[in-house]
Amino acid sequence: MPRKPRIEIAGYYHIINRGVDKRVIFKEREDFEEFEELMCFYAKSYAITIHNYCLMNNHYHLLIEIKEKNLSKFMRQLNMNYAIYFNKKYKRSGHLWQGRFKSWYITDEAYLYTLMCYIEQNPLKAKISKDISTYPYSSYHYFLNHKEIPECLKESWIVQNYKDDKEAIEAFLTNPVDRQQLQELKTASSLVEAPNIDKKPNIKRLEKIFKNIVETKKRNKKIVEAYKKGYSQHMIAKVLGLNQATVQRIIKRTKDSISIT
Numbered sequence: 582m583p584r585k586p587r588i589e590i591a592g593y594y595h596i597i598n599r600g601v602d603k604r605v606i607f608k609e610r611e612d613f614e615e616f617e618e619l620m621c622f623y624a625k626s627y628a629i630t631i632h633n634y635c636l637m638n639n640h641y642h643l644l645i646e647i648k649e650k651n652l653s654k655f656m657r658q659l660n661m662n663y664a665i666y667f668n669k670k671y672k673r674s675g676h677l678w679q680g681r682f683k684s685w686y687i688t689d690e691a692y693l694y695t696l697m698c699y700i701e702q703n704p705l706k707a708k709i710s711k712d713i714s715t716y717p718y719s720s721y722h723y724f725l726n727h728k729e730i731p732e733c734l735k736e737s738w739i740v741q742n743y744k745d746d747k748e749a750i751e752a753f754l755t756n757p758v759d760r761q762q763l764q765e766l767k768t769a770s771s772l773v774e775a776p777n778i779d780k781k782p783n784i785k786r787l788e789k790i791f792k793n794i795v796e797t798k799k800r801n802k803k804i805v806e807a808y809k810k811g812y813s814q815h816m817i818a819k820v821l822g823l824n825q826a827t828v829q830r831i832i833k834r835t836k837d838s839i840s841i842t
Contacts, residue, residue, distance in 0.1 A: 589650040592811075593632070593687035595696055598660065599640040599679040606667065606677060607638055613718045616641070616663050621733035623662075627655045632737045633696075635703045635719040642700045644693075656682050688808075690815040691825060692763075697738070699758045713755070724750050787812050787820050801835045808832055 600606040607613045613636050620643075624631050630646040647655075664677040687693050701721045704710035713721050720737070723730045727745035734740060743749045790807050794800050800821070807817055814832070818825040 589647065589652045590686070591648050593644065593646050593693060594652060595685045595687060595700075596643040596645060596656065596682055597640060597684075598656075598682040601676050601679045603639050603679070605638050606640070606663075607636055607718070608671070610717075612667065612670075615666055616659075617718070617731075619659055619662050619666075621731055623655055623658045624733045626658075627651045629655050630736045631720070631733045632739070633700045633720050635700050635716075635721075637703060637707060637709075637718075642703060644687075644696060644700055652684065656684075688811070688813070690813040691829075693738075694753075695758060695763050698754055698756050699763055701754045702758060714751075721754060724754070784816060784820065787816060791820060801831050804828060804831050805835045 607616065616636060620631065620634070623629075624645070628648055629651070631643065632646060633642075633644040635642045645652075645655075660678055660682065667677055668674060687696065701713055701719055704713055704716040704719065710716040713719065714725055716722065720734055720739075723734055724737075724739050724743075725747050727740075730740065739750060739754070743753070787807060790803055791800065794803060804817055804821075808814065814825050814828045817823075818828045821828070
C-alpha cells in the first residue's frame with residue numbers, strides 16, 4: 582500500500598527524526614556542525630523559518646514555520662544530504678534514518694510556547710547537560726549570544742520577541758515543562774483539523790464572529806468554529822474574556838456535538 586501524502590499547510594511544525602534502530606547519527610562535533618549548516622542552507626533555499634532546534638546523539642527536534650507547501654521538500658534535502666555526508670565519512674551504506682520524519686502541526690499558542698521549552702531542555706531530560714546554556718548543539722546558546730546568532734535563527738520567535746534580552750529569554754526557555762501537560766496540549770491541538778491558513782488570523786475578524794452572541798451554547802459552537810479557522814485558544818480567550826483552560830475544555834466538550842470536518 583502506498584504511503585499517504587503529507588498534508589502541508591502554512592504554519593508551525595514540530596519535527597522529529599531518529600537514526601535507524603536508534604543508532605547514533607552525530608558522532609563528532611563536525612557531524613553536528615554539518616547538519617546545522619545544511620539545515621540553515623536549505624531553510625534559506627525554501628524560505629523556511631527555524632524557530633528552535635536541538636540535536637541529540639541519535640535524534641533531533643526542529644520547530645519550523647513554512648509559508649508554502651514545501652515541508653517535505655525541505656526535509657528530504659536536509660535528511661538526504663546529511664545521510665550522504667555521514668555514510669561517506671564513516672564508510673557505511675544503507676538507511677541512516679528510521680523511516681520518514683515525524684511532524685506535528687501546531688494550532689495552539691500554549692502548545693507552541695511549551696514546545697519551545699521542551700525542545701531546548703532536551704539535553705537536561707537526557708542528563709547530558711546540567712546547564713542548557715552550555716550545550717552547543719541547540720538554538721538556546723545562540724539566543725543568549727545575540728552577536729553570534731546564525732542567519733537561519735534571526736527570524737525566530739525568540740529573537741523577534743525578546744531581541745537580546747538575555748534575562749527574559751532565560752526566564753522563558755528554562756520554565757519547567759510538565760510532560761503530561763505537553764501531551765494534553767498536543768492532543769487538544771489535534772482535536773480540530775488543521776486549517777489552511779496563509780496568514781495570521783485577524784483579531785478584529787474574530788471579534789465580529791462573537792458580536793451580539795449571548796447564548797452560551799451558540800457561543801461554544803462559535804468557539805469551535807473559530808478554532809477550526811485557525812484562531813488560537815489564547816486569542817479566543819482574550820476576545821471573550823475567558824480563561825484559556827476554559828476555552829480548551831469547551832472545544833473538547835463541543836467537538837463531538839457539531840460537525841468539524
